[in-house]
Amino acid sequence: MQPLYVQPLNYQGFENSPQNVLLIHGLFGSGDNFKALGKELSETFQVYLVDALNHGQSPRLPSMQYQTQVEALLATLDAHHIESCHLLGHSMGGKLAMATALIAPERVNKLIVADMAPVAYKHGHNAEFNALKSVNLATIENRRDADASLDKYIAEPSIRQFLLKSLKKENDQWHWLFDVDNLEQSYAQMIDWPFSEHSYAKPTLFIKGQNSEYIKASYQQAIMTQFPRAQLKVIAQAGHWLHAEKPRLFNRLVKDFFASEN
Known part of the structure; x- marks a missing residue:
């Protein structure tokens, strides 16, 4: 199958290590959303703060299908000769991170999903x-x-x-x-989830905000079916924007998981 999209995404980088981490923001955000976390991770890793399609300085495209977004992200890895990386995504970026791990598991060493589940959501924006x-x-x-x-x-x-x-x-x-x-016209694609038949068997961490409804107990089966090595951490008194509301705890969870041996 010919790729739908192969132009790399825009990114900012902290280059201090051969070990790579990509951080992907959510809807209406940009790579800047994870700048503080990126600086902390840069003590150990080479960090890329990615602008998703139709966000920041990345290209505009009428489609936000996750297959297309994954191809753009893989093109970014290829452009920088990154064979594999740790991947973190929040919200829409969490779906992109999950989709990338499911479609190209050999490119993702560990996966962190911030307040998002592998399910189709109802319209909410x-x-x-x-x-x-x-x-x-x-x-x-x-x-x-x-x-x-x-x-x-x-x-x-x-x-x-x-x-x-x-x-x-x-x-x-x-x-x-x-x-x-573009985002409004392709919103149905962003809330959909067409990858329920795939699975990713490497270490995965889901981080939920206690006050958020994006990860419900009823989603546990879907999570464990597609990500059988998944762990779940809950940040108390935090909502969907958990990385902004509780940055010290969120950043520590991320650093500990990426640095761990398992």
């Missing part, structure tokens, strides 16, 4: 898409103007501030660091 489309990028003068538009759809200040991190101004023009239209 209508408010975010409506909020983003409500911002008139041609007329706003500052982030306060954008926040006022977002506030009509999103009550939680933390979510609005997360989105506003990706609002940039260049050449007197505001723009988002993600492609709103």
Whole structure:
């Protein structure tokens, strides 16, 4: 089968070791989301902070099918002559990390999935898409103007501030660091899960936020069927953004798992 997409993704790197770790953000994020963790891991590993397709500085594409995203990620490994790596992904990035491990297990040494399960989810980001489309990028003068538009759809200040991190101004023009239209049109692909027949037999760690519903008890069978060596850690008093809410504990779990012998 011919690859659907072979152009490498954009990344930032911390290069201190021949052992490689790739960190993949979630929907509406960028590689910067894991910069603090990347710096900590760089004491031991060579770290790549990846921008997913349609995010950050990576290419725009009308498809977000995970097969396509995996091919882009593998092209990134090939471009940097990385035979294998440890892989961590959060949310949408967690699905991409799982899909990569399932499709190309020889390229993934260990896998960490942050607050995501190998299941199809229901639509859950209508408010975010409506909020983003409500911002008139041609007329706003500052982030306060954008926040006022977002506030009509999103009550939680933390979510609005997360989105506003990706609002940039260049050449007197505001723009988002993600492609709103492509992401909305391909959203059904991102919440789907077409890999239920695959399995990955290497060490895997799922990290759940205690207050998050993204990993439910009813998903345990799906997790263990596809990832038979999976462990689960729960971070107390944390939600879906567990790596931002409890960074010290999250980072320690990640470092300990990647550094362990098993």
